Amino acid sequence: MQRLWAHFRNYWSRWVWGGLMLLLTNATVLTIPQLFRFAIDGMQSGAPAEHLRDIARILVLIAGAAAVFRVLSRVHLFFAGRDIEMDLRIEFYRHLTRQQPSFYRKHTTGDLLSRATADLTQVRMMLGPGVLNAINTVFAFLGAVPLMVLISPKLTLLSLACFPPALWVMRRLGKVLFSANRRVRDTAGDISRIVQENLVGAHVVRAFANESRQARLFDEHNRAYYDANIRLAWSRSGLARLGLTMANVAILVGLYFGTWDVLNERLTVGELVALVEYMALLSWPALALGWILAMWQRGSGAMSRLTEILDTPPTILSGIVRPDALDATIDIRSLTIEIGGRRILDGISLKIARGQTVGVVGPVGSGKSVMAQALLRLVETPASQIFVGGVDVTQLDLDVLRGAFGYVPQEHVLFSRSLAENVAFGRPAASREDILEALARAAFLPDLRVLPLGIESPVGERGLTLSGGQKQRTTVARALLLDPPILLLDDALSSLDAETEAEIVDVLRRERKGRTTLIVSHRVSAVRHADTIVVIDEGRIIEQGSYDELLACRGLFARIAKRQELERGFDGDMRGGSR
CATH class of the missing domain: 3.40.50.300 (P-loop containing nucleotide triphosphate hydrolases)
Incomplete structure (x- = not known):
């Protein structure tokens, strides 16, 4: 959680203002039972109607002020949670881009996507609504309990007597909740991985008539995800019911013994109403204790999964030498x-x-x-x-x-953009003429004529709309557009027919003056004219x-x-x- 505190400090002003608004919210709300007390006792003692009208006006003003303060507290605290979520997502993404290939052999794409989306959402819920309700609960108890003690120390003690054992049970349930939530997040990552793999490899699944088998595999993981959520729901339900029961018991105890005190004239009716009002005001914070604990455990479990990745340092670190040429x-x-x-x-x-x-x-x-x-x-x-x-x-x-380097890897990685954007990936400011020239040098122009929108045609996810040879020539054009001092082709001509390969090799021969070229190939024809x-x-x-x-x-x-x-x-x- 140390990483979260570092982000907390970046938005300290939002937290301070949010906390101040919550303090003002509770200060205004806690005056309402006292006004009811004065109104009821005033009616019993024969206070003039003008006195009651003044109390009613004050109640309206206080209720309006409380609503404004409540909205402002949520704006500041919820926005702080959103800001930290955005910062963590950027940090997570940048950390992934610095990782070496061996990292991705250990962590699947689906699991990383789950951490970058669902887990970050849980962290944001913990930081926004979770922190807000935690602060609100503290302020509510710190404000209401002393006022209840001033009215009746005995009834206050009796009403709050059930809280310590209930809190102990909540703490035990919280540990169960943490494990259950971690299991939910892990199984969600498994489902994301399976869906991602099957969507990308859909043509392979169909080619091997494996739809039923993959559906059964998905069903197994979906069932595991369902079971994990059921266990989590039971734990959350137990915490929520315990909080609600604790609040209701406190109110019932206060009403029962408070009624006897009114009958024995140790309390006024107004004081009993105020006391019950304070207990009712504490019912939501008491209920929120279980909800906050559940939210905290879900957020902590999600943050532990993010930290697991963020604490994995990249092994390939940048040097500091930056020569002019x-x-x-x-x-x-x-x-x-x-x-x-x-x-x-x-x-x-x-x-x-x-x-x-x-x-x-x-x-x-x-x-x-x-x-x-x-x-x-x-x-x-x-x-x-x-x-x-x-x-x-x-x-x-x-x-x-x-x-x-102008690098053309074995795997022809294309993005869900237009052909032009893929070719200009390393040089986004390239003109249309430069892009067309690079495509011509990569022997792509004959294929360009059949594309519906020319170079503006979308290539689909991973270049789905292009053939293997077209994808390969697109990546070659992308490297040639850079006009790099060193051209590195890693088996970049393997998907081409002999004629197209010869055409590209001929281009490379004509343009190799002053450019270092390294051609890695399993075809000897691709390196025939190498020095x-x-x-x-x-x-x-x-x-x-x-x-x-x-x-x-x-x-x-x-x-x-x-x-x-x-x-x-x-x-x-x-x-x-x-x-």
Whole structure:
């Protein structure tokens, strides 16, 4: 909860004003029973009608003032809760953007969405209505109990005698409530995860005729969520009933013994009415004790889930070096990377001069993509093993480092925006002409003609309306639009046909002057014209040279090239036979 107190301090003026308005609210409300007392006792003693009219006017004014103060207290305290909710959501989002890929292997998207929405709502309810009612309960008891004691110490003690044992039971129920609420939040995260996965992978579910099985899985988690909510409802109901019972018992005790005191002339009727009024005024704060405790436990459980994420520090931290210009050279020195206890790269060394085109080839799982990600520090990179522009990447500011690259990853990530906005993602101020030029260089123009709105056509969630090849060319155009000093293609041409691949490779060849290009590919055709080709297997460089030199070595590269040539010939024969 320490993180919440830090946010509390940012809005201290709202809390102070809200507390002051609540104090004035209770001060005005607590005068009403005394006015009733004066009015009733005045009628019994034969007070003039003008006296009663004055009391009635005062009652109206006090009721109006109490309403104004009550509204102002809610404006300040509820807005403070909203402000902190907004700050926490921003902090949570920014924290997620700084996390390394390994973090997302441990936490599912659905669970993180649940924490960022439902859990934050519970925290806001605790900070807004929860804090308001807690402060109001304190002020109500601090104001009403002394006034009740002034009227009758004995009746006050009898009426409040049931409170201590009830509070002890509430405390015990509060612990049960915390566990029940944490279970509800966890099962809500599971449901969010399953729905998100099944919506994104709906075509896969249907392709495998797995709708019934996934529906049963959802039903199981939905049942678990239902059961957890039922247990939570029982706990909340117990707290609410206990608070209401406590308030009613206090009123009944006061009425019973107070009536005897009136009959024995130890109290006036007005004093008894005032005493019962104070007990009635305390009935809501007494009932609110259970509600506040339930709200606090729900908010605490939700905040613990948020803190669990916020207290997970990112392992990839930005350096402090921000050179005015970064030379497009890459120097990899004995790069060794382990992920999950498994060594992915083992002593990779490679120098790439400015303007050089280097191809990286190897079998699936050889470590090619991890090496590419290490250049951008998308995976944790050991110090003094990668230098860009002569500077250790662990010392470079991350924005400077990544701004030097035009990166096309294996996974073609597109956003639910127009094609133009996706291409201009790294350069939002790009003109329409620049976007069209980048699409042309990525061989997208023929496809552009069939899109209903051209570059303004929405691509759908994750590029749902585009084919795999179109998505790949969109990400290539996005990188080319940046005109970066270093272009990094991580298997970025795998979904393209041979003709389109050759067209894009030809563009890269024509524009490579002064630009360093690194092409990671499982296709040897994509790296055929590279200045140098590096072959990686089991995390090590086993071959290095030009295309012709590697073929002459008759090693792994030659075998891969031969196999792919046979596959292309087989595909050609199959297409010819089909005609």
